[in-house]
Amino acid sequence: MEKIIVIKCGGSMIDTLSDDFFIAIKKLQETGFHPIIVHGGGPAINELLENLQIKTEFINGLRKTTKEVMEVVEMVLSGTITNKLVRKLHKHGISSIGVTGSDGGLMYAKPKDVENLGLVGEITRVNQQFLLNLLSIGMVPVISPIAIGMDFEDYYNINADTAAGEVAVAVNAEKVIFVTDVPGVLKDNEIIEKATASEILRFIDDGIISGGMIPKVMAAIHSLKGGMKEAMIVSGHTPLIAGENIIGTTIKRELEAVK
Ligand SMILES: Nc1ncnc2c1ncn2[C@@H]1O[C@H](COP(=O)(O)OP(=O)(O)O)[C@@H](O)[C@H]1O
Numbered sequence: 001m002e003k004i005i006v007i008k009c010g011g012s013m014i015d016t017l018s019d020d021f022f023i024a025i026k027k028l029q030e031t032g033f034h035p036i037i038v039h040g041g042g043p044a045i046n047e048l049l050e051n052l053q054i055k056t057e058f059i060n061g062l063r064k065t066t067k068e069v070m071e072v073v074e075m076v077l078s079g080t081i082t083n084k085l086v087r088k089l090h091k092h093g094i095s096s097i098g099v100t101g102s103d104g105g106l107m108y109a110k111p112k113d114v115e116n117l118g119l120v121g122e123i124t125r126v127n128q129q130f131l132l133n134l135l136s137i138g139m140v141p142v143i144s145p146i147a148i149g150m151d152f153e154d155y156y157n158i159n160a161d162t163a164a165g166e167v168a169v170a171v172n173a174e175k176v177i178f179v180t181d182v183p184g185v186l187k188d189n190e191i192i193e194k195a196t197a198s199e200i201l202r203f204i205d206d207g208i209i210s211g212g213m214i215p216k217v218m219a220a221i222h223s224l225k226g227g228m229k230e231a232m233i234v235s236g237h238t239p240l241i242a243g244e245n246i247i248g249t250t251i252k253r254e255l256e257a258v259k
Pocket residue numbers: 009010011012013040041042179180181182184185186187208209210211212213214
């Protein structure tokens with residue numbers, strides 16, 4: 001299937017997404033694109049953990065996930081946030097369906113580093129056909145980044161940027177767009193409009209890119225290596241289909257970027 005766009009909605013801005021965002025998704029569909037949404041929800045998970053007085057900590061941008069934390073992560077991501085997004089999409093006339101890694105065996109994972117990160121997973125397989133089937137009937141899949149273990153019992157917390165990158169590679173997407181709370185990758189408060197993978201890696205080394213921006217750019221680089229043409233990082237307040245004038249950071253493969 002052609003013209004698949006993976007859109008990752010960061011938890012940092014899910015509650016402030018404007019009608020324009022959903023109108024843009026509708027327009028994408030009307031112009032022949034097949035959007036897939038992968039969502040995060042870090043801030044909402046933090047809030048519920050705090051209310052429940054469960055301690056949480058991040059190691060290199062990943063949440064150390066005990067069994068107790070995992071229950072909250074699944075509750076917030078696959079319960080509250082997926083359904084919130086699906087309702088908003090339907091309100092804007094977009095047929096959508098919320099799925100987690102368990103649905104249709106969508107995403108399998110193995111532990112990334114049990115000792116230090118507990119139930120944080122590394123995706124081992126994405127069921128591409130399941131997603132293509134949903135797209136072929138005009139559905140927008142809204143994916144919660146929880147994956148299942150090969151034993152069908154364990155389940156894992158996946159960083160949503162990483163999940164979006166893996167989904168993009170699996171369905172051979174044209175593009176992945178990371179929608180977040182900043183207007184792109186910033187350097188000295190200015191948006192870096194275009195960058196290659198190697199420039200991005202240098203920005204990480206130099207400390208220009210840090211924290212939550214790291215999994216985004218790493219997922220972008222992973223999907224470019226997997227064959228995708230370009231990845232973008234944009235603000236949730238930027239109209240997604242402003243064509244050539246879309247404001248944000250575009251990351252391309254090396255050869256294309258120098259053209
Ligand atoms: N160079 C950079 N440019 C822009 N944002 C950056 C940069 N380095 C670190 N960040 C941080 O990354 C954050 C976005 O990541 P994150 O908070 O995880 O958002 P989301 O919930 O959308 O995934 C920004 O709010 C900013 O604090």
